[in-house]
Amino acid sequence: MIKRLDHILHGYFSRDARDDRVRAKLVETLYTQPASLAIGALCGMSVATTAAWMTANVWIWLAAGALNLVALARIVLSHWLAPGGKRRSAQVLERVYEAGAFSYALLTGTIAALTIFLDADTHVQVLAFGYALAYGNGISARNAGRPFIAIGQLVLTVVPVLIASFAVATPPLIVLGVTTTLMIFAMTSVTMTVFRTLKEQIFAAEASAQMAERMRELARTDVVTGLVNRAGLNHDMVEMLMVLPEERKLALFWLDLDRFKEVNDTLGHPIGDKVLGEVAGRLRSAAPESATVARFGGDEFIVVAQVADRAESERLAQALADAISRPARIEGHRIDAAASIGVALLPDDGPDMDTLTQGADLALYHAKVGGRNQICFFDNSMTRELVRRKEIEAELRAAIQRDELSIFFQPIVDLETGRIRTFEALVRWFHPEKGELRPDEFIPVAEETGVIITLGNWITAQAAKACAGWPEDVTIAVNLSPAQIRAPGAALGILSALRDAGLDPRRLELEVTESLFLDDDANTARFIDDLASEGVRFALDDFGTGYSSLGYIHKFPFKKIKVDRSFVSGPNIGRKSDAIIRAVAEMGATLGMDIVAEGLETIEQVQAVRAAGCTLGQGYYFSRAVPDYLAAMLLSQEAGRDGSERLVG
Ligand code: C2E
Ligand code: CA
Numbered sequence: 001m002i003k004r005l006d007h008i009l010h011g012y013f014s015r016d017a018r019d020d021r022v023r024a025k026l027v028e029t030l031y032t033q034p035a036s037l038a039i040g041a042l043c044g045m046s047v048a049t050t051a052a053w054m055t056a057n058v059w060i061w062l063a064a065g066a067l068n069l070v071a072l073a074r075i076v077l078s079h080w081l082a083p084g085g086k087r088r089s090a091q092v093l094e095r096v097y098e099a100g101a102f103s104y105a106l107l108t109g110t111i112a113a114l115t116i117f118l119d120a121d122t123h124v125q126v127l128a129f130g131y132a133l134a135y136g137n138g139i140s141a142r143n144a145g146r147p148f149i150a151i152g153q154l155v156l157t158v159v160p161v162l163i164a165s166f167a168v169a170t171p172p173l174i175v176l177g178v179t180t181t182l183m184i185f186a187m188t189s190v191t192m193t194v195f196r197t198l199k200e201q202i203f204a205a206e207a208s209a210q211m212a213e214r215m216r217e218l219a220r221t222d223v224v225t226g227l228v229n230r231a232g233l234n235h236d237m238v239e240m241l242m243v244l245p246e247e248r249k250l251a252l253f254w255l256d257l258d259r260f261k262e263v264n265d266t267l268g269h270p271i272g273d274k275v276l277g278e279v280a281g282r283l284r285s286a287a288p289e290s291a292t293v294a295r296f297g298g299d300e301f302i303v304v305a306q307v308a309d310r311a312e313s314e315r316l317a318q319a320l321a322d323a324i325s326r327p328a329r330i331e332g333h334r335i336d337a338a339a340s341i342g343v344a345l346l347p348d349d350g351p352d353m354d355t356l357t358q359g360a361d362l363a364l365y366h367a368k369v370g371g372r373n374q375i376c377f378f379d380n381s382m383t384r385e386l387v388r389r390k391e392i393e394a395e396l397r398a399a400i401q402r403d404e405l406s407i408f409f410q411p412i413v414d415l416e417t418g419r420i421r422t423f424e425a426l427v428r429w430f431h432p433e434k435g436e437l438r439p440d441e442f443i444p445v446a447e448e449t450g451v452i453i454t455l456g457n458w459i460t461a462q463a464a465k466a467c468a469g470w471p472e473d474v475t476i477a478v479n480l481s482p483a484q485i486r487a488p489g490a491a492l493g494i495l496s497a498l499r500d501a502g503l504d505p506r507r508l509e510l511e512v513t514e515s516l517f518l519d520d521d522a523n524t525a526r527f528i529d530d531l532a533s534e535g536v537r538f539a540l541d542d543f544g545t546g547y548s549s550l551g552y553i554h555k556f557p558f559k560k561i562k563v564d565r566s567f568v569s570g571p572n573i574g575r576k577s578d579a580i581i582r583a584v585a586e587m588g589a590t591l592g593m594d595i596v597a598e599g600l601e602t603i604e605q606v607q608a609v610r611a612a613g614c615t616l617g618q619g620y621y622f623s624r625a626v627p628d629y630l631a632a633m634l635l636s637q638e639a640g641r642d643g644s645e646r647l648v649g
């Protein structure tokens with residue numbers, strides 16, 4: 001019968017993993033109040049002992065003795081097995097509890113039944129029976145978490161009393177038997193209701209905990225690559241830092257894919273996403289198992305790994321770079337990815353995650369400026385540089401108003417006649433404390449902060465004004481940054497500066513670099529067309545330092561190509577650069593373009609580039625960049641002389 005009941009009540013659960021967890025939780029409730037169990041046991045012991053002592057009956061003494069033993073054993077076990085102490089399986093806990101509970105219940109019921117059978121003193125009967133009933137009902141409520149135990153205990157306490165009542169069968173006892181039977185059903189229903197409520201609550205709590213965990217996980221995952229995102233990285237880094245052994249270091253690699261935008265623009269975002277996924281996979285397999293690999297928005301990735309020393313971090317950085325630069329084939333397109341990598345180490349470069357991240361970011365910046373596809377480790381000079389950049393950034397806006405900036409002019413000379421054909425406008429900043437600042441230092445800052453728009457407009461206006469005062473055949477060249485061209489209304493701004501200065505657009509030349517064409521083709525083409533149709537000319541600056549793609553030269557109406565000064569002077573000078581200059585000059589002659597050699601400092605260089613076919617020259621050999629009054633003086637000297645042979649040599 002007990003087996004059947006067990007089956008029915010245990011079968012109340014459909015057994016799966018979730019039910020087992022609920023069961024474990026509910027079994028725990030059996031043990032949560034060892035004090036209440038102890039009080040119950042002591043009550044039972046005193047009732048049983050009193051009944052035995054008052055009746056002096058051997059059977060009751062035997063039952064009371066057994067009950068005392070069981071009660072003591074349960075008190076001891078409940079302390080020993082209480083949750084939070086030694087971990088036991090829910091099943092063991094449940095079986096131990098069942099054995100104790102059922103034998104205790106049966107003995108309590110038996111003692112009550114015996115007092116009725118033996119027709120003991122009325123008060124003793126009231127005591128034993130009252131206790132049995134109170135215990136049976138109370139316990140079925142307390143143990144509703146495990147209904148099999150609860151109802152089992154109720155039945156085992158009450159059934160002996162029922163048997164005794166119906167056996168003795170006096171009218172009051174028959175009524176007692178009937179009402180007690182009804183009570184068993186009522187209490188069973190109460191127990192099951194409580195149990196269902198408990199179970200539902202546990203399920204609900206579990207479901208919402210699972211949901212919360214899932215949401216947390218999603219919030220930390222990058223959907224495109226499946227790597228962790230910024231939030232996930234922060235979370236993981238805190239954990240990595242906590243378990244970092246004293247003698248180990250944490251290396252942070254900040255990777256930025258070179259020219260990823262091109263992939264997106266030419267092949268489309270779906271392929272761009274696949275490339276990111278591929279890169280993510282490669283980084284994951286190149287990084288150690290325990291490393292965190294995160295995507296940091298856009299085309300940036302961060303790898304954080306434990307390393308033994310700097311050498312290991314260098315090897316790992318190289319491994320990451322190699323993994324990325326292996327060619328990939330994505331939907332039939334061959335992708336040659338490459339990355340710039342900035343690396344910082346903790347504790348060497350900073351004691352906490354913030355300084356580590358900042359260090360790697362600065363190092364990455366240097367890697368990118370240094371020509372991409374490079375690995376750069378953080379060092380302290382980068383911080384000093386950053387501080388200086390920040391100062392420049394803060395002061396640049398005010399510098400224009402405070403009149404600290406001025407335009408200098410460097411002549412570009414006809415290598416045949418020696419006459420000045422053009423002046424290139426080069427900006428100068430005379431800082432009251434820092435002295436003269438080089439444009440190489442503040443133009444990039446102006447580009448990054450957007451100040452270049454205001455600054456560039458100002459430069460164009462000043463340059464146009466100066467040129468308007470020169471002879472008709474002298475032109476002005478102004479350098480343009482890509483950011484200036486991308487600004488809305490850029491072409492109109494330049495045309496209105498020309499109008500204000502009263503300068504013919506054909507006397508303005510805009511110098512642009514190849515970097516312009518890497519970003520936005522349509523916009524750039526429109527800008528160039530708009531101005532070229534008004535007569536403005538374009539020169540391709542610093543040719544030979546970037547892609548040196550001849551494609552741009554054909555696509556856009558360049559009138560001039562300026563061969564970078566590294567081909568004329570500097571460490572790489574030699575036969576090879578000579579051959580390049582020759583090739584470019586030949587092409588210029590065919591296409592009717594002027595070829596300018598930049599950075600001419602000596603007569604030998606001038607003669608060499610002229611022999612190679614360059615038509616124009618610029619450099620310290622002729623003149624440095626000079627203020628406007630000196631530029632005007634150079635022109636008037638030239639006008640007062642006929643032969644300019646002296647200049648060219
Ligand atoms: P760039 O356009 O290539 O300008 C030529 C640079 O070479 C100038 O440096 C010039 O002073 C220098 N240079 C000229 N002849 C010689 C020579 O014989 N030997 C050597 N070693 N150098 C020579 P600068 O004025 O410092 O300008 C540096 C760069 O800053 C420029 O390179 C240009 O990219 C940028 N820049 C200068 N002014 C402006 C401007 O007004 N607007 C913009 N957007 N960029 C500017
Ligand atoms: Ca230039």
Ligand code: CA
Nearest residue numbers: 541542562598
């Ligand atoms: Ca140049």
